[in-house]
Amino acid sequence: MALEGTEQLTPHVPVRVEPRTTSILLVDDHGPNLLALEAILEPMGQKLVKAASGPEALRWLLREDFALILLDVQMPGMDGFETARIIRQRERSRYTPIIFLTAHGRDEANLVSGYASGAADYVVKPFHPEVLRWKAEAFVALYVQQRALQRQEAALWERERRMLERQGELRFRRLVDSMPQFVWALLADGTISYANRGWLDYAGLTAEQGRQREDNLRCFHPDDLGKVQATWEVLRRSGLPREQEYRLRRATDGEFRWFLCRTLPERDGAGRLVGWISTATDIDDARRAVETLRATNEAKDMFLTMAAHELRTPLQAARSYADLATKKAGEEQTPNVARALEGIQRSVGRMARLVENLLDMGRLQRGELSLEEQDVDVRALLHEVAEHFEPLPEGRDIHVEAPEGLVLRADEERLDQVLSNLVSNALRYSPDGGDIRLRAREEGRWVHVEVLDHGLGIPADRLENIFERFGRAHGVSYGGLGLGLAIARGIVERHGGRVWAESSGRPGGGSTFHIVLPRPVS
Missing domain, CATH: 3.40.50.2300 (Response regulator)
Structure with missing residues (x-):
């Protein structure tokens, strides 16, 4: 088969083609x-x-x-x-x-x-x-x-990508330099590759010094250097984020301020560790405020405890003098004197309970509240608590609902204190009267006790706060120091239990206080 023809063609100017490229x-x-x-x-x-x-x-x-x-x-x-x-x-x-x-x-x-x-x-x-x-x-x-x-298009894209990266990096550096926090970028082995302007200005370092580990460590408080090394060892082993508080020296005046330092790992697309990002946030003012508040609270608690101790003696003396006056007067007391002595005894009793509440609160805070546990018959305990409040005003009553043979291993006197406190609150916050119910039942390995009333109720936003020290659901209108429920929670938790409140928050809807305590293991 012939491949050549005999046609006459005009001269051809060959197209320039790169040799050996295709x-x-x-x-x-x-x-x-x-x-x-x-x-x-x-x-x-x-x-x-x-x-x-x-x-x-x-x-x-x-x-x-x-x-x-x-x-x-x-x-x-x-x-x-x-x-x-x-x-x-x-x-x-x-x-x-x-x-x-x-x-x-x-x-x-x-x-x-x-x-x-x-x-x-x-x-x-x-x-x-x-x-x-x-x-x-x-x-x-x-x-x-x-x-x-x-190739030209790819080169243009690559050039644009590098330009965008440089712009992005420049923008990122400017953003990081303007942050109030200090920022470091570290390689996987801990070598510092970048420190932002905030840190360099604070520590008085040049950009080159900011990348030197030793120059950075000299800015930490000497007592914190051990924590720095220990934290770094934990980071290297775990590869997980970590935070720690350190003191860093300010170059302008040499003052050491507290900072919260957070270190996060950087990983590539395959999950390999490629570096670390560390930040430091100034918490010195907040820390000092917390320490001042803590010191103030401790001083207040110490004052209240000392005052309570000091009040115990004169209160006991006042109670003794009232009892002595009652005995001396005997049947010769006039009605007015009898009413006066009864008023004195009630006031002294109320003051004595407030003093004991202050002392119990101090013991709970110091972890010094001791328990003397014994077998407690729950039904008998609830009836005894109800008897504390007799005689009740007309139209009021306390009903007890509890099965026979329900036993707890607990400090009976302290549980009596808790339940009496709850019943006292139920009566206080039920100005329109109504019955109080004390109910107990067995729930598996727990005993569930409830105190129900039909009083003012508790606003929803106060249900948790009422168990805090000096917490009140209705302000100071109904008296008390606001310690009773805090003490009740402390005592219940010391027994390994839990206490909480439920309420619709509507007047007349009342409240229900729940106490759950563990039963003895047989």
Whole structure:
């Protein structure tokens, strides 16, 4: 089959193509034709790859990219049209130009089939070698230009990306430098790669000194250096965030201030540790305020405890004198004197309870409240508590609902104190009267005691606060120091139990106080 024609052509100015930058795939089942194609295209200086069949051509296309494919139409087995259709189905070779080589002339049916299969051009055998080379040079030049444009586009994108990164880093540095917190960036081994302006100004360090570990450590309080090293060892072993308080020296006056330092790990996309970010926030003023408040509270508690101790003696003396006066007067007391002595005894008793509450609160805070545990019959205890408040005003009553044989291992006197306090509150905050109910039941390994009233109720936002020291649901209107419920909670918790309140908050809706205590293990 002849590959050369005899047509006279005008002189051709060859397209400039970079040598050895692209590959051309030659596909023909006749070896002599492949040799002829190779001879024609060799002057182009490109890499020429030969394939003797469609399947072989497809295997080459899996290995590398080609600027052009010269594909014979008539091949046994898989012809050129079928080979072209498969080439177009693959993402990698979908846009690679294909020139069909055919001996069927310009038959319209063949032309339609060829272009439908993805042909970019047609060359009819016999063809002029220079025509074929011109076409090949044009497609290769186009491919080279496209690749150059792609490289240029990629370079522009990379340049823009680097510019955006630099802008982002500059913006980040400015943001971090303007922060009131101190910021350090560390490598995975602890080497400091960056310290923000806030820290450098505070510590009086240059940017270079800010990256030196020893220069930074000299700014820590000597007593905190051990904690710094211990914290770093924990960070290296665990790789987890950690925070610690340290004192850092201010360069302007040499004062050490407290800072909360947080260190977070930095990880790459694969989860590998690549560095650390540490921050330090000034908490010195807040810490001093807390210490001042704590010292004030301790002084107040000490004063209240001392005052309570000092009041005990005169109160006991007043109670003794009232009892002595009652006995001395005997039956000769006039009604007015009897009422006066009863008033004195009630007032002394109320004052004595307030003093005991102050002392108990101090013991609870110091962890010195001791318990003398014994077997306690819950039903008997509830009846005894109810009897404390007899006689009750007309229209009031205390009902006890508890099963026989319900026993606790507890300090009976302290539980009596807790329940009496709750009943006293129920009576105090039920100015319109109504019954009080004391109920107890067994719930698995627990005993559940409830104190219910139909009084003023407790606002929802006060349900938790009423168990704090000096906490009151209704202000000072109903008297008391606001210690009773705090003491009750302390005593219940010392027994391993829990106490809480429920209330609708509506007058007349009342409140329910719950106490849950563990039963003895048999």
